[in-house]
Amino acid sequence: MQNWFQVKATYEKMLENGTQKKVTESFLLDSLSFTEAESRAVEELKPYISGEFTIADIKRARLSELFFNDNGDRYFKAKVCFITLDEKSGTEKKTSVQMLAQASSLREALQVVNKGMDGTLADYFIASLSETAIMDVFPYSEEQKKKIQL
Template structure:
């Protein structure tokens, strides 16, 4: 499940009229931690900053549970939606608030995109509010690099390396030349081919005694 973290970056920005203005801009990042989110925003913005002051002013987790994307949209709207359930014991309605971010170019498009994104939802719901945010951009998780980091970490584990050594030794005894191994923790995968060092052929039994 995505964890959306808001990162605010403060830096000297070149304006359209050529002047330089110090601005603070919010970005949203799908990351496992605030540290990772801060590093991601710094990485994304560094190529566009030519000198001057740059710093991360704040990093906070948000309550956004999902994002409805629209590549043609240039703004992000936060929708507060209440899911309605019925308490069977008291026969009263219970409302649970959820926040969904919608990418769109206008308020009307945000509403339409939200309704379209909710198609197929069986639960009853009501829209409480739709507000335009000041988000400059939203960065999805970099799954490929994250998977590689997690897989490398697993392969460096001493316990894993001991098992690999035992397996390689057993393969060498059996004359296997190479083995392709895969590391997986349920969501990350990394494969590697290991060349098996061959031991010298064992002498054949002497039939002459």
């Protein structure tokens, strides 16, 4: 199972009008620990950020699945509820999980999640879908990315 960490980096960003502004942006990394997440974040962000930057925050992201889509430029968090039947009492039980989908719009994110869930035998429904502030995702290797083609 993958451990995902959301890392916030603070740095001076050059805006389109030529001025510099201090910004804090979020990134998602696959790591074993908080320490490794910080060192991986520094290594992954060095090529993209000119000048100095600091890691402002690291927190564990509880994600059960990530769906990558080459057409997408934003990341959307989906709350997916699985419905199971308790055979002893005969009642329905809902289990919620968080998933992340890469897409360019909310509608496309919904399609990516549904396409990624194809072949799932469990009954499920998408309880919520919202855009996140995550700028980029860094898994351990490109082969681990579960790509969805629409």
